[in-house]
Amino acid sequence: MNISVIITCHNEEEFIERCIRSVLNQTIFEKILEIIVILDSSTDNSEKIINELYKKCLKIKIIKSLSGSLSNSRNKGLNLVSGEYVAILDGDDYWLESKLENQLKEFKVLDNTFGMIYTNYIDLFENGEKKKISVRSLNNYNQQQLKKYFCDDGPIVPSTILVKKKVFDEIGKFDENLKYYEDTDFFVRLLENYKVYHLNDFSCVKQRHKNQITNKLYNLINHGDKVIFKSIKRNKILFKLKNIRMARNRNKAAIQCITFYDEKSIAYKLILQSLKLNFLNIKTWIILLIIIFPKSFNLFMINKIKQFININVT
Numbered sequence: 176m177n178i179s180v181i182i183t184c185h186n187e188e189e190f191i192e193r194c195i196r197s198v199l200n201q202t203i204f205e206k207i208l209e210i211i212v213i214l215d216s217s218t219d220n221s222e223k224i225i226n227e228l229y230k231k232c233l234k235i236k237i238i239k240s241l242s243g244s245l246s247n248s249r250n251k252g253l254n255l256v257s258g259e260y261v262a263i264l265d266g267d268d269y270w271l272e273s274k275l276e277n278q279l280k281e282f283k284v285l286d287n288t289f290g291m292i293y294t295n296y297i298d299l300f301e302n303g304e305k306k307k308i309s310v311r312s313l314n315n316y317n318q319q320q321l322k323k324y325f326c327d328d329g330p331i332v333p334s335t336i337l338v339k340k341k342v343f344d345e346i347g348k349f350d351e352n353l354k355y356y357e358d359t360d361f362f363v364r365l366l367e368n369y370k371v372y373h374l375n376d377f378s379c380v381k382q383r384h385k386n387q388i389t390n391k392l393y394n395l396i397n398h399g400d401k402v403i404f405k406s407i408k409r410n411k412i413l414f415k416l417k418n419i420r421m422a423r424n425r426n427k428a429a430i431q432c433i434t435f436y437d438e439k440s441i442a443y444k445l446i447l448q449s450l451k452l453n454f455l456n457i458k459t460w461i462i463l464l465i466i467i468f469p470k471s472f473n474l475f476m477i478n479k480i481k482q483f484i485n486i487n488v489t
Contacts, residue, residue, distance in 0.1 A: 176279055179258030179340070182212045183248040184266035188219040190382060195228050195235070197269035203276040207234060208258045212266075213248040215240040221266075246349035246357045253348050261338050267382040268334040274378035278337040281374055290342040290369030294335040294378040301384065308381075310335075312373035321366040325406065326419045331371075333358050335379045342369060350405075355398040363406050363413075392428040393441055399424045422453035429462055442466050 180198050184191050198210055212225055214237060222237070229235040238255070240248055249263060260282070262275060278292045285292075298306045311329040313320045346364045349357045365371065403421060407414045425445040432442040443466060449459045 176260065176282070177206050177208045177258045178260045178262055178275060178279070178337070179208055179252075179256035180210045180262045180264060181249060181252035181256070182210065182264045182266055183215060183245060183252070184212060184217060184221050184225070185215045185243075185248075186217050186219045186221060187266040188217075188221045188224060190267040190269075191221050192224050192228065194264060194266050194269050195225065197271075198264065199228075199232055200272050201270065201275050202273050203279060206275065206279065209256070210235045211238060211252040211255055212236065213238050213240055213252050215245075215248045216243050244351060246351045246353065250348045250351065253343055256340060259340055261340050261343065263333045263336060263338075264379075265334050265381075267384075269380050270334075271376075271378050271380070274335075274376075275337065277376055277378065278374060281372060282337070282339075285372055288370050289372050290365055291336055291338045291371045292374050293329075293331045293337075293371060294374045294376045296332050296335050296379040296381050297377050298383050299380050305380070307377055309375075310373065312375070313371055314373050317370070320370055321363070322413075322416060324366055325363060325413055326416055327423055328359065328362070331358070331362055332379065332381060334381060338365075353398070353402065353405075355395050356402045359399075360402045360405065363402070364409075367410055392424075392431050393445060396424060396428060396445075418452040419456075422449040422456055422459060425449040425452070426456075426459055426462055429466070433466055439466055 182194060182198070187194070195210065195212070198207065201207065210232070212235060214222055214225065225235070225237055229237060236255070238251055240251055242248060242251075253261065260279070264270065274294070278294070281292055282289070293310065295310050296308050298308055300306070310331060311327070313323055313329075316323045342365060346368055350360050351357075353360055362371075400421060403417055407417055425448050429442040429445040429449070432438040432445070442462075446459060446463050446466065449456070450463075453459065
């Protein structure tokens with residue numbers, strides 16, 4: 176049982192050494208066949224830093240790219256892997272030392288219906304603050320994992336996953352035609368063919384930046400809908416769940432609007448759209464009631480009911 180690691184890097188000189196060293200420091204480093212670093216359109220000192228690390232570890236393979244696409248970079252790495260398992264790591268994130276060991280142990284006892292293991296993670300903010308994020312587990316849903324993920328995904332963070340290589344061979348790689356939510360698209364396709372296992376570890380630290388595109392979820396609604404329509408076109412079983420998923424995306428964006436930006440007018444529009452899609456959803460009505468009250472009360476109520484309404488904001 177051996178592992179190929181794919182690291183994507185775009186102008187991440189501040190983080191890339193920490194990232195790669197977290198792979199070199201894995202407790203089962205001997206199981207890692209190769210560390211494929213896709214250096215995509217970087218103009219900073221990332222390449223110099225990676226080359227210095229390569230001198231100390233010949234398992235590192237540096238591949239240059241000018242695609243400017245995260246999906247393309249990951250796919251370039253996937254085209255080169257030779258390991259039985261594949262782990263993905265973004266260049267600004269890093270792993271805890273036992274990440275791969277713990278996941279590999281689980282794969283040894285899981286049956287062949289499982290294609291991927293994912294974990295919780297830790298958000299690391301620019302001020303140094305850390306916050307543990309417990310990801311929704313799909314372990315208790317068995318054959319209903321696909322429906323549960325489609326209606327109410329985790330989220331699953333790519334830097335936490337360990338995937339069997341044969342999964343990519345069978346279902347394909349990341350869709351380079353999707354500008355956003357290519358991860359969601361891949362996970363839906365995976366769940367159409369395999370089960371996934373949630374390992375309740377905090378195995379990865381995810382670097383958060385104030386300018387990340389996901390800071391404005393309502394700007395990505397159309398991109399999320401594109402993945403939904405692509406999924407139901409391929410899998411008719413998901414058609415009945417379309418409105419549930421679309422309403423969920425709008426609820427999530429509305430919660431973020433009033434939690435972080437105090438943009439009530441946008442939140443109202445999103446909630447109205449959600450009600451048209453799924454009028455009987457109690458979650459949507461709760462959010463609408465929250466919007467009516469002042470922001471201070473909103474934050475208090477959201478913290479009290481977030482676990483109940485089961486919405487994650489990232």
